[in-house]
Amino acid sequence: MKKILALTIAVVLTFAMFTGCTSNTSTSGKDGKVIKIGIFEPASGQNAGGGKQEVLGMRYANTVTPTVTINGETYKIELVEVDNQSDTSKAKTAAQKLVSENVSVVLGSYGSGVSIAAGSIFKDAKIPAIGASCTNPQVTLGNEYYFRVCFLDPFQGTVMANFAKEKGCKKAAVLTQAGDDYSAGLGNYFAEAFEKAGGKVVKADFQGGETDFSAIVSNFLKENVDVIFAPSSIETAPLIIKQARTAGIKCPIMGGDTWENETIIKNSGDAAKDIYLSTFFDENDTSNAAAANFVKGFKDFLKADPKNLTNNGGTEGVAAVSALGYDAYMVAVEAIKAANSVKGEDICKAISKVNYNGVTGNITFDSNGDANKSMAYIKTIENGAFKFLRTQSVQK
Template sequence: MKRSKLFGIALGCLMAVNLIGCGASSSSSSTGSDAASGDTIKIGIFEPKTGENGGGGAQEELAIEYANYVRPTVTVGGKEYKIQLDWQDNQSDKTVAVTAAQKLIADGVVGVVGGYGSGVCIAAGSYYSNAKIPAIGTSCTNANVTLGNDYYFRACYLDPFQGEVMANWAYSNGFTEVATIDNIGNEYTSGLVKTFTDSFTVLGGTVVDSETFQTNESDFKAILTNIKNSGVKAVFAPTDYLYAPLLLNQAHDLGLDVQWIAGDTWYSNVLIQDAGDNANGVVADTFYSEGGNPEFDAGFKEWLNADASRKATNLDTDAIVGNHAVSYDAYMLLCDAIEAADSLEGPAIRDALAALDESEGYACGPYKFDANGDAIKNTSYICQITSGEWTYQSTETVQK
């Protein structure tokens, strides 16, 4: 079956059988230690259902569930295997992430998809590698997720690229002096602040004020006051989503009127809900902008709208964000590698991923991995909240 036809098949199944009989997905964890049990194999889903990144994890899980609906089986050695999804909650916590990874390994998954948050992926990575189980990151952008790990790949771009893109956007839009906000000990935030600062400085810009905070802080009045006193007109704050509405709402209370610039974690409809009018004007980058692949958009939207609980998980909207697209792609990439390897053995699937060069069947376009296992991507989409909605602003490309 050509993968480019899978979107259309999913739509046909939705209309013809009302979500029954054209594919299977499971929301319960599997047990057992064999790679295949009869006609079933298990793919591990390593995402935060809870914790500070639970909202982002929920978005990604929706897309993975949809991908499993579109493609519920793989064929290996001439035999068709049903895919059972083994969901493990890493709770947005590095310690729990190790336990979740160990559970997936014990369950005998043939591969892992996930996840949201670089820190938890870094914590789990060596366990997958030691067990020779390939994993494909969804939106974990820190370079250390894949660096030195032959079994961890990723579908999204990296922080060095993302930081450069946002620095270019800030400088080209007339912001020559900015402030930054860093979360101490958070790999994602610290990595982005560093790459943004380096790139912005090379362009001729100046980071006037570099503010920091500790994980789980909720009162940002002191650092926001410092930023207000610095006189800058823009702030780069690539924090985890949890802190975004707190920063925006407290900045409004202090009368701090600046251009907020963020990373991909702020690109969520939850922000509009949680920060209201204070979110207007926020700029963030994302892996995918709705409209980029009309066939994917139509299929995913119809699937969301066919079940009230799915739509509720997506904040009662059928809007598509970048995390949906890369998570869908990560699942499809793993399925493609399994079939290309014609094997359920981890090393063979890993080798197939490393050699993969495909253009059809993905939401975000063609995929090929570099020597580190990172998808070769040079495009980001800049979006801004305008009148309570995310709107596309520009496509940014960095040539490597």
């Protein structure tokens, strides 16, 4: 009897071991077949505001396209969300949770640092990830399982440097967060392009969580700079803007894509004057029919649930990262259909061949997994709202 019991336990343990290692990422239940898409985004920490807006775009996309057909069968698309807490030290744990949930593909993250930190986790698990707004080149470099639908920081930094030079700026202050891949990277790309165009650059950095910038901006005032470029988090940007204006700095203050968030306007108050930023999308751009349809549907989605409006910063404005989140989801769906499979390896191969007309423009990928994009939107803040100024490209 003991031998039979021991044999039975051994068989059960062996079966459990192999089923735990299976690469089949679909499930069957009372609602039929299910394929899981992981959402790897910050719901807390300094990038929570942008992360929530990016997730809203993904959730809305899921309401538009809630199913996908694989091998003639309809699969319900289930979103599995994890909070990477805007923290590179916690990003790997969040990524591993998605792997344990047997997702077929991952979307995210807002914040290049956490995307870079999690990249090896997804690569080792052979689960493709599609970033929406993570712009640092290191996100996809050397990782065939990471893609993105946005432009990159070398391009964005050059766009803003050229814009500053065209406004007549000759001496720029570049203020970045030490150790932050996005802030430090974008700041350096701006500085390189600005100096290449004949300008002079004064650099300074600060630590994460720092709130007092009075000494830094006072030095900028002494240096007589005529533009400040400060790519930073949503939480930090208003502090820099207000303290710079309080110190008597009247020159333009510029940032990158993270600055397109309504809370920056609210928290900067009257100091938000002569502010400029680069971003990926403008809701008033009527040149793309897909974009127009998205804007209408997304606004209805926001108004249908008070929680959605809260996560969007309390307004009906359509953030560029929401549009990118939508596109990232739709690219994933296109790849799943093309792969005709739930396996990450198959989907990864299909992503590289996707040609999708998204709301942020046509999306194809280069050999590094980066979207082939060459245009940015320049916006300012006017009368308490973001205002589109122009599009800007970089000649290659």
